[in-house]
Amino acid sequence: MENISASFRDPAGYVFEKDGGLYRQILPYGKSAFEQFLQSGLAEKLMSAGKLAAFRLEAENERGPVLRLSRIPYITYPYEWSFSQLRDAALLTLDVTREALSCGMILKDASAFNVAFHHCRPLFLDHTSFEVYEEGMPWRAYRQFTMHFLAPLLLMKKVDLRCLGLLREDIGGIPLDLASRLLPWHTWLQPNPLLHIHLHALMEQKYSSDKKTQTPKRLPKKRLLALLEVMADWLDAMKPPRQSTEWAKYYSDNSYSDESFTFKQQAVNEFCTKNRVRSCIDLGANCGIFTKIAAEYADTVIAADYDACAVEALYQLGKNEQADIQPVLLDLNNPSPDIGVLNVERDSFFKRTHADRVLGLALVHHLRVTGNWSISQIATLFDKLAPQALIEFVPLDDVQTQRLTRGREEIYQDWTLDNFRAAFMEKFKYCEAKPIPQSGRVLLVFSK
């Protein structure tokens, strides 16, 4: 039996793995709230609406009930999401809170880590996040909701999409005083940012230095529902910011001829049709042209890119195709590390990610030239991720590589097809090369 380190904070229960299954132990502290969660019909209501991760009662021991949980194939963290993912996760959290209120319960925390994505739909994971609602009590999770959702969304919308990275810096959410300082001055004139961020930060500051313990005032349910409704309407209308980046349009503005592009598509198709697999990784997925092909022959496709606009496009693609595409905002030069308490609370990208096949198209020359990776490090990357790999080798004289080297070709003289293949053959067993017509590029299939 192995406890899942991410659930250690909760006195109401914890998650563990046993014999390949995933379970949740409800502890005495959370038992009565959990019973209410079942008896009120809330659990059934949320599960049948596809809003809550499915579970069934497996057993009951001296400490409380044990639930068998359905496993989500791949978990991504909020700092790896696109703008729309974070917004949809926020909307789900508000929706679950409103549903809970209608059943006499309320969410006691509103962490973005309580949400995962399956088939590009947000799913609430934490079955012990519910407590019995007492008329007049304020929403205890409001502050956390603001720090985990509203502050990062506003910063992404009003400042820069890259502000999402602040969630990785602080696992507890973006501090409100910091968000208030970073947001542009005109947000003081807008009612939602003014109330939820700026005044919120000022109130926190005011009461943090107050030595008297304040008794929280009453908040009638009707008013609480109004607050939740206005926040949901505001978030629902919030569109992703328009930020044009080179990667989001990479394939509509590239150096491929029609023939070479068709060849590349066919080769990807051929590689993927060999057999249907559980999972596939598309590194440097851009707007997902090849992710879409991979998704036809894999249950889950982990589509990673370091560009926030590309990740947004991948999320929309997954939603439209109704495929289990898991967009991941990932900079391979600095991938998500192990973070949180004792560095075990949230796993690194490499700890979480292993698949049956991996695609690396128009990617490796960026790693070698922009990131200064050695060829052997590139081979290790693919070796770590999957036993089968399709990689596009882009030579030094290619126009895109030339753009990156900018006259520093002498540093990259080792960047040859022979060296590349040799480094990979230390990790893989078989290799097949397919030169792309009307181009110096070569598609390489490696397998073990």
Place this chain on the structure above:
Amino acid sequence: MYIDAGTGSMMLQILAAGFFTTLLFFKNICAHFKRKPGSRKE
């Protein structure tokens, strides 16, 4: 998971909820008058 709700945050929430309740009230009145006579309420 249990979290620190924060006194300042609770106070702000009560303030914000009051403000938004008033806002919703006027919004609903406007929506009522905007509705064409004879049309059904959704």
